[in-house]
Structures are given as C-alpha cells and as structure tokens.
Amino acid sequence: MANLSLDQLPLRQLKGVGQALAAKLQRLGLSSVQDLLFHLPLRYEDRTQLTPLGQLRPGQAAVIQGQVIHSQIQQGRRRSLLVRLSDATGVISLRFFHFTSAMQAQLSPGHPIQAYGEARPGTTGLEFYHPEFRHLSHPEAPGLLETHLTPVYPLTEGITQARLRQLIQQALTLLETSPLAELLPASQPKQPNWPSLHQALVLLHQPPRDTTWPELESGQHPALRRLAFEELLAHQVSMLLLRQKIRRDAAPVLQLAAEHAHWPQALRAALPFQLTGAQERVLQEIQADLRQPHPMLRLVQGDVGSGKTLVAALACLEAIGAGYQAALMAPTELLAEQHARNLSAWLSPLGISVGSLTGKMKTKARQECLNSLADGSLQLVIGTHALFQSQVRFQHLALVVIDEQHRFGVHQRLALRDKGDQGTQRPHQLIMTATPIPRTLAMSAYADLDVSIIDELPPGRQAIQTLVLPDTRRHEVIERVRHACTAGRQAYWVCTLIEESEALDCQAAEATWQALAQELPELHIGLVHGRMKAAEKAEVMAAFQAGHTHLLVATTVIEVGVDVPNASLMIIDNAERLGLAQLHQLRGRVGRGQIDSYCLLVYHPPLTAHGRERLAVMRASHDGFVIAQKDLELRGPGELLGTRQTGELTFKVAQLQRDADLFEQLKPFAQQLLAQTPHLAQPLISRWQTQELDYAQA
Numbered sequence: 129m130a131n132l133s134l135d136q137l138p139l140r141q142l143k144g145v146g147q148a149l150a151a152k153l154q155r156l157g158l159s160s161v162q163d164l165l166f167h168l169p170l171r172y173e174d175r176t177q178l179t180p181l182g183q184l185r186p187g188q189a190a191v192i193q194g195q196v197i198h199s200q201i202q203q204g205r206r207r208s209l210l211v212r213l214s215d216a217t218g219v220i221s222l223r224f225f226h227f228t229s230a231m232q233a234q235l236s237p238g239h240p241i242q243a244y245g246e247a248r249p250g251t252t253g254l255e256f257y258h259p260e261f262r263h264l265s266h267p268e269a270p271g272l273l274e275t276h277l278t279p280v281y282p283l284t285e286g287i288t289q290a291r292l293r294q295l296i297q298q299a300l301t302l303l304e305t306s307p308l309a310e311l312l313p314a315s316q317p318k319q320p321n322w323p324s325l326h327q328a329l330v331l332l333h334q335p336p337r338d339t340t341w342p343e344l345e346s347g348q349h350p351a352l353r354r355l356a357f358e359e360l361l362a363h364q365v366s367m368l369l370l371r372q373k374i375r376r377d378a379a380p381v382l383q384l385a386a387e388h389a390h391w392p393q394a395l396r397a398a399l400p401f402q403l404t405g406a407q408e409r410v411l412q413e414i415q416a417d418l419r420q421p422h423p424m425l426r427l428v429q430g431d432v433g434s435g436k437t438l439v440a441a442l443a444c445l446e447a448i449g450a451g452y453q454a455a456l457m458a459p460t461e462l463l464a465e466q467h468a469r470n471l472s473a474w475l476s477p478l479g480i481s482v483g484s485l486t487g488k489m490k491t492k493a494r495q496e497c498l499n500s501l502a503d504g505s506l507q508l509v510i511g512t513h514a515l516f517q518s519q520v521r522f523q524h525l526a527l528v529v530i531d532e533q534h535r536f537g538v539h540q541r542l543a544l545r546d547k548g549d550q551g552t553q554r555p556h557q558l559i560m561t562a563t564p565i566p567r568t569l570a571m572s573a574y575a576d577l578d579v580s581i582i583d584e585l586p587p588g589r590q591a592i593q594t595l596v597l598p599d600t601r602r603h604e605v606i607e608r609v610r611h612a613c614t615a616g617r618q619a620y621w622v623c624t625l626i627e628e629s630e631a632l633d634c635q636a637a638e639a640t641w642q643a644l645a646q647e648l649p650e651l652h653i654g655l656v657h658g659r660m661k662a663a664e665k666a667e668v669m670a671a672f673q674a675g676h677t678h679l680l681v682a683t684t685v686i687e688v689g690v691d692v693p694n695a696s697l698m699i700i701d702n703a704e705r706l707g708l709a710q711l712h713q714l715r716g717r718v719g720r721g722q723i724d725s726y727c728l729l730v731y732h733p734p735l736t737a738h739g740r741e742r743l744a745v746m747r748a749s750h751d752g753f754v755i756a757q758k759d760l761e762l763r764g765p766g767e768l769l770g771t772r773q774t775g776e777l778t779f780k781v782a783q784l785q786r787d788a789d790l791f792e793q794l795k796p797f798a799q800q801l802l803a804q805t806p807h808l809a810q811p812l813i814s815r816w817q818t819q820e821l822d823y824a825q826a
C-alpha cells in the first residue's frame with residue numbers, strides 16, 4: 129500500500145470500504161484515492177462557532193447551545209416532541225416528529241444541549257426541525273463545534289455525508305505521506321496567489337474558519353481557480369494531442385488538374401454576384417490547407433446568410449478538379465435536398481456528377497448511388513448521417529464538408545476519417561457552422577480545429593425588423609401575413625415544439641395550417657414537417673421556392689439553411705420556448721433578398737422575466753456572435769453545441785461561464801506543456817479523466 133501512489137491506490141484499501149461501498153463510490157465516478165480527493169464539496173456549513181439564541185434569524189443555519197427548560201409531546205395534526213431551549217439571550221424550540229424514549233430522556237429539562245440545524249419560523253417562534261444535537265453531560269463531552277468549515281459533498285444513494293467525510297479524512301491523511309504529483313508546469317500562469325495542489329485540496333476539504341466563504345461557493349477562491357485551470361489544461365492538452373495525431377495522418381495533396389484549371393473561374397462567372405472579401409479570404413485559407421499532405425481540419429464560422437454554401441462548393445471543386453471525390457453532409461434531409469439542388473446547379477454545368485444519399489431513399493436508388501460512389505463515377509455526394517454508414521464506400525474521397533456542424537460531435541468527426549482511400553489516406557475536413565460559438569466555448573469545444581470566420585454579409589442585405597407580440601394579438605399577425613402575401617411577397621409561419629414529441633409537434637403544425645387556410649382563403653398555404661415523406665417535403669419546398677405557395681407553415685425543420693430570397697416575413701409561434709441561437713437561425717430565413725423583412729416573435733403570455741429578457745435580445749441584435757454569447761449566459765453551452773458536444777464538455781470543477789477568463793491563457797500553456805514537459809500530459813489527462821476520446825482509434 130505504501131508504494132502505490134494515490135492515483136493507483138484503490139478505495140478498497142481505505143478502512144471500512146468493502147466491495148459494496150466501493151461499488152457505490154464507483155457510481156460517483158470514484159475508484160482511486162486520488163479520485164476521492166478531487167471529489168469536492170458542493171457547499172459548506174459553518175459549525176465553527178456558537179450563535180446566541182437571541183441573534184438567530186429565520187433561515188439561518190447555526191450551532192446553538194442552551195439549557196432545556198421544557199419538554200413536551202404535542203398531539204397536533206402530527207405528534208411531535210417539542211423542546212424549549214434557553215440561553216442568556218433568548219428562547220427557541222427544537223421539534224422532532226420521530227423520536228425515541230432515549231432521545232426524550234436526553235432532552236429533559238435541566239440538561240445542557242448543543243444543536244445544529246436551520247432556524248425556521250414555527251408556531252412557537254423560531255424552531256429547529258430535527259436538528260443534530262448533543263447532550264453535554266460532562267464538561268469535556270464532544271460537542272458539535274468544528275475547527276473548520278464543514279464540507280457538504282455530492283452523494284449517491286447508500287452513502288451518507290458522515291461516511292464520505294470520514295473517507296475523505298482518511299484520504300487527506302494519506303496525502304500527508306504520499307503527495308500527489310504537481311502537474312502544472314513550474315511556469316504557472318500569472319496568478320501569484322495560487323496555492324499548490326496539496327494546499328488547494330486540503331483547503332477545499334477543510335477550509336479554516338476564517339476562509340472567505342462566499343468566494344469558495346462562487347468559485348472565485350484561488351484554490352478552486354487553480355484546480356479549474358488544471359482541469360481545463362488537461363482538456364486542452366487532450367484536444368491538442370488528438371489534433372497532433374490526426375495531423376500526422378496522410379491526406380491527398382489537392383491541386384487542380386490542368387484540364388480543370390478553368391473550373392473556379394467558370395463557376396464564378398456564372399454567378400449573378402461577386403464573392404465577398406470574407407468569402408475570398410476564407411477560401412484562400414482552405415486552399416492553402418488542401419495543398420498540404422495532411423488532413424485539413426477547419427471550422428468555418430459565418431453568420432446566417434454569409435454565403436458558406438458557395439465557399440463549400442468552391443472547396444469541393446478543388447477536390448474534384450484534382451481527380452478525387454467530395455462529400456457534403458447536412459443535418460436534415462430538407463437541407464441536404466436544398467444543397468443538392470444548389471450544388472448541382474453550380475457544378476453540373478462544368479460536367480461534374482452530383483448525387484444525394486439520404487436515409488429515406490428507396491433501395492434501388494440507394495444501391496445505384498452506393499455503386500457509383502464505390503466506382504468513383506459520382507464525384508460529389510450530398511447527404512445526411514446516412515453518409516456515415518459502413519456500407520458507404522468511396523473510391524477516393526478527399527474532402528468531407530459538414531454543414532451546420534453544431535449537431536455533430538468530435539466522435540462523429542473521427543468516424544468520417546475512415547472513409548478515405550483504403551484507410552491509408554484521410555480525407556480533408558471542412559466544418560461549417562451557422563451558430564457562432566462564443567470564443568471561450570470555441571476554444572474548448574473546437575481546440576482540435578483551425579477556425580476561419582466569414583465576418584461579412586453579402587452587400588445589399590436588408591436589416592430584419594423584429595417585433596415581439598403576445599398571441600392575443602394574433603389577428604394583427606394574420607393581417608400582416610395577408611398584406612405581405614397579397615403584395616407578392618412570401619412568408620413562413622413556424623410552429624415550435626409544444627411537447628417533447630415530434631408527433632405532437634407535427635400535429636400542432638397541421639392544426640395551425642388548417643386554421644390559417646380558413647382565415648386566409650385567398651392565399652396558397654403549404655405545410656412541411658418532419659413526419660412527411662421526403663418526396664412530399666421536396667414538392668412543398670419546390671412550390672414555395674417557385675413562388676406558387678405564399679405562406680409556408682412549418683415546424684423547426686426549416687431552421688437551418690432554407691433559402692428563398694422572396695420570403696420577407698417570418699412568424700414564430702411560442703417564440704419564448706426556443707433558444708436564442710435557434711431563433712436567430714430561423715429569423716435568418718428572411719432578409720435574404722432586397723425587400724424589407726420582418727420577424728414577428730409571438731409569445732404566449734405571461735412571459736417570465738427571463739423570457740422577456742431573451743426576446744428583448746432578439747429585438748435588439750442581429751449579430752449572431754452577440755446573440756450566441758447571450759444564449760451561453762442565459763442557457764449554458766448545451767443550447768449552442770447540442771447535447772453530444774456538451775457531454776464532451778462536462779467538467780468536474782471548471783465551469784465554462786464562470787471560468788471564461790482562464791480559457792484565454794490556456795492554449796499557449798497547453799502547447800508549452802506538450803513541447804517542454806510532454807511526460808506530464810498523460811498523468812494530467814488521466815487525473816481529470818477528461819474526454820474519453822479513443823486515442824487508439826484516433
């Protein structure tokens with residue numbers, strides 16, 4: 129036992145830990161003594177001093193001491209033992225609904241008592257319900273007073289606070305003789321008051337009574353900051369290692385063949401507009417990556433409507449013109465179909481074969497597509513997750529484009545790598561997201577990627593005016609739709625999730641569609657939702673695109689990508705239920721042409737203060753980055769990244785929002801650590817069990 133370090137020492141080695149308890153501890157993710165030391169308190173209780181009874185406030189938790197002056201069983205609605213306690217400053221009551229005769233004897237008049245609990249207003253004044261108590265029979269009897277703040281730990285069924293405290297006490301004793309390795313490099317960040325790892329752990333488990341307590345609970349205490357930094361560093365190092373590993377792979381060097389050298393120029397010449405400066409710059413960054421013999425891993429962030437699809441098309445051209453295949457993956461069928469239409473319109477005139485592969489395709493069409501991918505005759509394929517499936521084989525895939533990346537996680541990115549040439553060469557990856565990710569989040573979620581930003585919208589875009597209305601003013605909303613559509617414009621009416629069920633959601637959209645058809649008999653109204661057949665959806669979308677339908681009622685399936693420039697009015701029902709990033713996406717469906725555009729956010733009153741604040745953000749800002757930052761503050765990272773990625777970003781100590789400033793210093797430290805003290809990387813990663821990325825596969 130003495131020669132095992134604490135990260136190796138199993139919890140079974142502690143006194144009182146048998147197989148059953150070890151299994152319960154495992155449920156908390158604790159298997160070594162080191163794990164236990166990193167199991168930090170949720171909060172603290174102050175049991176270091178006595179509070180005079182006369183000074184107690186309702187809601188206050190305190191250790192008190194006094195003489196029992198009265199004790200009586202009360203037969204109210206519930207039978208209880210009521211004990212009156214007095215000191216020189218006042219009188220309060222202790223009340224027990226469950227009690228034994230032994231307790232009753234200990235609490236009889238004349239006895240000195242100490243108790244710990246929370247004071248609450250009751251029928252007799254301030255009362256303590258079921259406090260912990262001690263009978264102070266002898267002057268030296270152990271009381272309830274502690275020398276340190278008392279930690280309160282996260283528990284699991286079958287483990288009590290007392291038990292966990294006692295185990296952690298043992299772990300701290302072991303820590304005295306076998307210290308944990310200090311894994312932060314000596315060149316620490318500029319935080320002179322950060323304690324050592326040892327000091328930090330001791331302090332957090334046993335804070336001295338004079339510790340600034342609010343700092344501990346708010347995460348501002350240097351001991352916590354130091355641990356959070358170490359954890360974030362571990363995460364960053366693991367992402368950088370992954371990135372290094374991927375970049376050691378081979379990838380095809382993409383250079384246009386002489387006979388296709390005119391393609392990019394030909395495509396540009398066919399466009400009714402010029403690329404923006406930002407599109408040109410990002411395209412150059414991509415091209416430089418594609419000329420390397422290692423896989424590109426680049427994230428392109430660009431606000432809604434910034435023209436990412438065209439950049440993707442030009443990137444695909446590089447791969448196809450070099451004699452390889454390219455694949456573009458979209459999160460929904462609707463979007464895959466739209467991309468297939470756009471890219472085919474741009475690339476087919478050059479003689480490039482473009483096809484699509486989705487989950488709902490008929491067997492025969494699907495087999496044909498698979499065959500032409502395998503023999504290389506299909507040069508560009510556009511699809512959904514279906515592209516990940518193992519039956520999908522390419523002859524020589526050189527570029528994978530993932531659109532609206534926030535729905536895919538690191539693991540899915542890794543899965544795509546294996547679609548390259550017989551596994552010896554990996555495809556380049558271009559990842560595009562329309563949900564701008566705030567800096568701090570991007571630095572941790574995408575530490576394995578290079579980032580390009582399209583920070584410019586095509587010229588002539590109209591600002592979208594956003595209005596917030598209660599659904600009691602629905603008739604006004606309908607009049608606006610009537611007015612816009614009879615004037616030759618088009619509109620979307622989005623029905624948001626009412627229940628956590630796609631089926632009910634689609635029903636709601638159908639009901640709205642029927643109601644609107646009655647209220648607006650002069651309009652052609654289409655309906656699209658996730659439960660419709662792919663062909664039906666495509667037909668509805670085509671009719672809307674061609675202007676045959678005036679109003680399109682939809683579920684949030686149209687959230688991403690749909691592009692109909694003549695649509696200038698968007699209604700979002702129950703807007704208060706959606707995240708800001710999602711509202712921004714939806715709103716981005718209008719304002720794509722030259723016409724003044726409007727977005728009406730319709731809510732169901734009453735709005736909470738939170739809801740009001742969120743809708744106000746939408747009214748005030750059109751900048752996806754500002755909105756994403758607000759969303760992160762208001763709803764946390766899950767909304768922005770999707771659950772998959774958020775799962776990969778769960779920390780033990782660190783919190784993305786609270787510790788945002790630490791991120792700023794992270795990357796150089798992680799790089800320095802890998803360059804100067806690479807032997808620290810693995811112990812650091814396993815100490816924090818960050819990302820369980822499969823390095824064997826990576």
Ligand code: ADP
Pocket residue numbers: 401402403404407430431432433434435436437438562586587689691720
């Ligand atoms: P997003 O970045 O949201 O995916 P899209 O690629 O769908 O945006 O582009 C939105 C619209 O803008 C499309 O109709 C597209 O053809 C058009 N577009 C793209 N680039 C330009 C440009 N440089 N100038 C004008 N319109 C452009």
Ligand code: MG
Pocket residue numbers: 436437531562688689
């Ligand atoms: Mg797009």
